Amino acid sequence: MRRFGQAALAALITFAGTPALAQDIATEAASDAFPPVEILIPKLTPVMLEILSPLGSKTSTSFDRFQIRLADPIFIDGMEVLPAGAMGEGEVVHAKKAGGMGTAGELVLAARYIGFGERRLALRSMSLSAAGKDAVGAVDGLNAVGAGISTFVPVPIGLVGFVISGRNIAIPAGTVAMAKTAEDFTVPISDPLSGAGEDADKPSSVSMAENLTKGED
Amino acid sequence: MKRFAGVFLATALLVGGSTAAGAEDAAQVQIPAPPPGKGQVVFYRTGTLMGAAMGCAVNENGAKISSLGSGRYFVLVTEPGRHEYSVKSEAKDVLALEVEADETQYAMCRIKMGIMSGRPDLRPSTEAEFIKSSTDRLVDDDDMGPGPGALRAADLASALANK
Known part of the structure; x- marks a missing residue:
């Protein structure tokens, strides 16, 4: 009025x-x-990310960068402050191919940031590090048998283990992983009323984001 | 027959009792939270027979942080960021981890077969795998260092007391 x-x-x-x-x-x-409103995305807010490039312990190398996208919008106090689809970048911290003697492939990934205009929302704690299934136990078992047989056969049966490889890890494009925001980040909201309206249409997403926040210590 | 049943029952109770005690021991391993602003990595090694006599010395930047005997663990408190840890015998293995502030990560050492001797292999792990491994013996103080960060028994007890 x-x-x-x-x-x-x-x-x-x-x-x-x-x-x-x-x-x-x-x-x-x-x-x-429309007074300028800034909404705070607190540090350690959980975010769902989608990895856009295929990654793997066999194909990736340490320090490789890969594209990520915000899979779910970030809601704060029932208001969408960062939309799904915001683009960002992650980094391969460690990649090791599966090797001989049943050694499994290894892959450690980190989410670095999500872009917001000219700014970057720093990310951390991406929960997607893994080692593939190894076959070290199988090789050890084989060698135990081999040790007995090689008493009678002049062949180094223990060396067979060198050609038994563990499994590599493959992360297909589209894999969703969770991470957290690494710092407090303020987002200007030009029209808070419309934001609240969008939130009303998405109650399930809001409750999920709230639950995730409550789950953190 | 009755006597046999009695012996069987006693044996079952003994086995059951020892299993429960084992589970209790495993549950007693508590890892404290890292100091505020720091991160930590729990390095452990399962108690398998393969390479049991070999040590698995974990190094960073050329300095030994701690040895890991069979069935042992240690807690390394360190700065957040990317860290490279290595283990070496006749071959070197490197594991890079992203240490996060106020969080605990896990890494496991296994000894795999080598040509002349066993080869340690360091790989990323999880809390669930650590618990499942029932690794419950802390590395002796003498086997830690000279690299900084590994919590000695007294440090660990103090950190748990302040939990």
Whole structure:
């Protein structure tokens, strides 16, 4: 109502022949209607990320960068502050191919950031590090048998283990992983009313985000 | 027959009792939270027969942090960020981890077969795997260092007391 009154007053003054004054009042009215609001995304807010490139202990190398995308919007106090689809980057911290003697492949990944305009929302604690299934036990068993047989056969049966490889790890594109925000991050909201409206349409996403937040220590 | 049943029951109770005690021991291994702003890595080695006599010395930047005997573990408190840990015998194995502030990560050492001697293999692990391994003996203080960060028995007890 106040907004309408100010706009009407501005229009009235324009007609009265003082356009500069009218413009000032209209600007003031607009800033009153949509005061700049900043929403804080607290440090350690859980985020769901989608990995966009295929990764693997066989194909990736340490320090490789890969693209990630925000899989679910970030909601704060029921308001969507960062939409799904925001792009970012992750890094291969460690990659090791599966090797002889049943050694499994290894892959350690880290989420680095999600872009927000010119800024970057730093990420941490990506829960997607793994070692493939090894075959060290099988090789050990084989060698135990081999030790007995090689008493009678002049062949180093223990060396057979060198050609038994553990399994590599493959992370297909589209894999979803969880991470956390690494710092407090403020996001300007130009129209908080519309944000609240979107939230009303997505109660399940909100409750999921809230539950994830509550689950953290 | 009755006597046989009695012996069987006693044996079953003994086995059951020892299993329960074993589970209790495993449950007693508690890892404290890292100090605020620091991260930590629990290095452990399962108690398998393969290479049992071999040590698995964990190094960073050329300095030994701690040895890992068969069935032992130690807790390394360190700065957040990327760290490279290595183990070496006739071959070297390196594991890089992203240590996060206020979080605990796990790494496991296994001895696999080599040509002349066993080869230690360091790989990322999880809390669930650590618990399942029933590794419950802390590395002796003498086997830790000179590299910094590994919690001695007294440090660990103190950290647990402040938990």
